[in-house]
Amino acid sequence: xxxxxxxxxxxxxxxxxxxxxxxxxxxTWDNLRSVRDMELERTDIWATTPDRWxxxxxxxxxxxxxxxxxxxxxxxxxxxxADNWPHRPEFLR
Numbered sequence: 510x511x512x513x514x515x516x517x518x519x520x521x522x523x524x525x526x527x528x529x530x531x532x533x534x535x536x537t538w539d540n541l542r543s544v545r546d547m548e549l550e551r552t553d554i555w556a557t558t559p560d561r562w563x564x565x566x567x568x569x570x571x572x573x574x575x576x577x578x579x580x581x582x583x584x585x586x587x588x589x590x591a592d593n594w595p596h597r598p599e600f601l602r
Contacts, residue, residue: 516544516594536591538581545577548597555601562600569598
């Protein structure tokens with residue numbers, strides 16, 4: 510479901526190199542919150558050690574985490590929230 514922490518509703522099934530199924534699923538708030546919470550947990554260590562980052566990187570990290578927390582309040586539908594999942598900052602990859 511998660512590829513480099515980008516929420517994807519697309520499900521592709523392959524048989525070797527041939528695509529045999531390509532569908533878009535409906536997301537649920539429970540699943541979206543679960544994935545979001547995992548990403549917040551993964552980035553906790555970076556948020557608690559700001560001395561290793563530049564001021565700009567700290568600001569970017571904090572904004573990324575806030576955007577994750579705000580997804581349910583920002584989008585009325587879990588599919589919209591999944592389709593607008595924020596990208597993890599490059600320096601955290």
